[in-house]
Amino acid sequence: MSDAVINANGLTKQFGEVTAVNQLDLTINKGEVYGFLGPNGCGKTTAIRMLTGLLMPSSGDVSVLGLSLPKQANLLRYKIGYMTQKFSLYDDLTVAENLAFLADAYSLKGQYKRSRIDELLAIYDLAARANQLAGSMSGGQKQRLALAGATIHKPELLFLDEPTSAVDPENRRDFWEKLFDLSELGTSILVSTHYMDEAERCHKLAILEKGIKRADDSPEQLMANLNCQVVEVEVNNSRSTKRSLESHQHIHSATQLGARLRVLVDNSVNDAETWLLQFDDVVAAKAVRPNLEDVFVSVTGERNREQTI
Numbered sequence: 679m680s681d682a683v684i685n686a687n688g689l690t691k692q693f694g695e696v697t698a699v700n701q702l703d704l705t706i707n708k709g710e711v712y713g714f715l716g717p718n719g720c721g722k723t724t725a726i727r728m729l730t731g732l733l734m735p736s737s738g739d740v741s742v743l744g745l746s747l748p749k750q751a752n753l754l755r756y757k758i759g760y761m762t763q764k765f766s767l768y769d770d771l772t773v774a775e776n777l778a779f780l781a782d783a784y785s786l787k788g789q790y791k792r793s794r795i796d797e798l799l800a801i802y803d804l805a806a807r808a809n810q811l812a813g814s815m816s817g818g819q820k821q822r823l824a825l826a827g828a829t830i831h832k833p834e835l836l837f838l839d840e841p842t843s844a845v846d847p848e849n850r851r852d853f854w855e856k857l858f859d860l861s862e863l864g865t866s867i868l869v870s871t872h873y874m875d876e877a878e879r880c881h882k883l884a885i886l887e888k889g890i891k892r893a894d895d896s897p898e899q900l901m902a903n904l905n906c907q908v909v910e911v912e913v914n915n916s917r918s919t920k921r922s923l924e925s926h927q928h929i930h931s932a933t934q935l936g937a938r939l940r941v942l943v944d945n946s947v948n949d950a951e952t953w954l955l956q957f958d959d960v961v962a963a964k965a966v967r968p969n970l971e972d973v974f975v976s977v978t979g980e981r982n983r984e985q986t987i
């Protein structure tokens with residue numbers, strides 16, 4: 679499709695015995711904020727590094743912004759921004775010096791360079807800290823500086839690898855506002871996360887497990903397509919009831935929420951609310967709307983179950 683900024687087919691990376699990314703098919707359209715959701719080690723960083731042209735795939739076809747990778751990776755460099763998982767700027771340079779260093783790396787010159795740095799200091803609320811050493815800033819401030827640096831050359835496509843793992847909830851919210859500002863200006867964004875609330879903000883997302891894409895769609899559609907019923911139950915003894923519910927073949931999972939359990943029941947069961955009341959120790963049951971965590975548990979847990987059969 680002409681609107682696609684990323685097209686990958688069968689993208690695979692093998693590290694010895696480990697298949698870090700396994701036959702990944704991906705289409706990301708212009709202007710989308712697209713999420714990779716998955717636990718540590720599921721292959722998010724490896725996939726991102728292949729899509730930025732930094733890592734050679736073992737197999738598969740990748741086209742990013744119309745460039746074929748890895749062949750044309752050097753042409754991609756000026757068109758993309760990449761914010762790595764760890765703070766990759768210089769602790770012993772000031773905020774302004776870090777931005778100037780990056781501006782030079784992208785060949786920004788003279789008045790344009792100065793005004794672009796001033797603009798970024800203002801956008802990312804760093805003007806008052808321009809002369810502060812980056813190493814002395816808080817986690818949230820460092821993330822803002824890293825985002826300013828990753829966008830200094832106004833990339834069309836931005837890769838962010840778990841950008842908020844080291845920041846508090848308020849700074850995470852602010853950071854996401856900045857991402858939507860960029861998206862509104864036409865920047866396409868691929869962001870990896872293991873936070874459900876962040877994944878839910880994406881226009882679309884892929885759920886990854888052990889290098890495999892288990893599902894991908896908009897969060898709303900993923901929730902609408904959930905292949906099970908979600909019921910919250912009140913129980914007398916939550917730990918033992920959880921264990922007995924989870925051992926039932928029609929129950930995908932039972933997650934404890936304080937004194938209640940959130941239970942995913944197979945769609946083959948008629949009226950899961952009433953059905954759950956027949957279990958010993960279940961005193962009340964109420965069907966609730968699915969959330970993204972239910973989707974995650976369902977699409978990943980289901981395969982685990984298949985694999986153990």
Ligand SMILES: Nc1ncnc2c1ncn2[C@@H]1O[C@H](COP(=O)(O)OP(=O)(O)OP(=O)(O)O)[C@@H](O)[C@H]1O
Nearest residue numbers: 693696697698716717718719720721722723724725
């Ligand atoms: N250079 C490497 N050599 C060998 N194995 C690797 C290498 N890089 C990644 N792996 C393995 O590939 C798998 C996927 O790792 P990856 O870092 O892509 O996952 P991730 O989802 O980004 O997790 P995290 O958030 O912890 O970085 C893991 O099993 C990891 O140990």
